[in-house]
């Protein structure tokens with residue numbers, strides 16, 4: 001399939017889907033953070049499913065105006081001839097036809113409450129997050145296992161199907177694997193399924209060159225192939241080129257939201273209560289995050305209000321001057337939820353996986369004289385703490401379940 005026919009295949013598929021009013025179709029969805037892994041996994045599995053078990057279409061959860069926030073996604077899509085994603089792809093903002101009731105989940109394993117109607121059925125799950133154990137009776141396949149990238153699990157499924165994977169999809173899945181595993185770096189997040197998936201995809205992708213394919217057959221490490229290295233470097237550079245984004249854009253660019261049930265014993269009213277928490281992953285160190293707008297604290301407070309959050313976590317990932325990966329965490333809690341704050345600080349600071357070390361806000365350019373206490377860096381209505389995360393390998397995938405355990409667990 002040539003590049004132009006792949007994108008026109010997607011466009012005509014979208015038209016068919018809308019003309020059918022979704023009847024008989026399965027919507028394949030990635031997670032709400034909308035990273036390249038979700039995008040590639042959804043397009044990959046939708047293509048596979050539509051060639052094996054009936055009509056399926058990828059639904060891209062990224063709102064139209066947010067496409068610009070992820071330069072690496074735009075770059076990878078452009079590589080495969082998709083130049084106007086919100087026209088060619090079925091996206092957030094397009095109508096959800098009334099007849100849709102079947103969902104396939106990739107890169108997450110619980111259907112977002114927004115789509116969870118009484119008739120909704122989850123017919124497939126392929127994911128690499130913590131398994132929440134749902135849809136065991138309805139989902140086939142139901143693959144939930146550790147991997148650096150969900151795209152690797154989709155690629156392995158392709159391999160076992162004996163379908164010929166289009167080069168466009170090989171390129172997209174490979175790009176997602178490379179960005180999630182930092183180019184399959186040794187000692188990083190890549191596990192065997194990622195390396196095997198990359199080895200399968202490389203010869204079938206756009207980036208494949210003759211020397212690459214022969215190198216593979218001689219058992220050279222795939223991370224050292226020139227085309228893989230250059231694709232990986234370009235994607236990473238795009239991903240980290242966020243210096244033009246405002247505080248608000250940084251917060252919403254790679255963002256996930258959770259609801260937690262706070263046990264009755266923790267709460268003044270002595271009844272359990274639902275709270276919302278948001279986790280934003282930001283590819284900049286905190287000192288740069290706090291330099292992203294004229295009033296970064298105000299924009300952050302506005303985001304907390306807009307999303308009606310009790311807790312906002314900002315998880316940073318960046319490289320230090322020596323090129324080593326580093327991470328920090330910033331937590332902001334509404335001051336009226338004081339019992340939540342105490343519980344969260346205790347749980348986070350004693351967590352052996354994250355290994356957090358407290359950092360004062362003065363380090364991030366705050367004027368110590370203007371703050372009543374360090375915790376009041378975001379004003380009196382909020383309680384905030386910042387940390388260096390000494391386990392540099394723990395991402396939101398580890399932090400979200402830790403947060404759930406701390407907040408929902410008994411004190």
Ligand SMILES: [Mn+2]
Pocket residue numbers: 037038107128149150
């Ligand atoms: Mn993923």
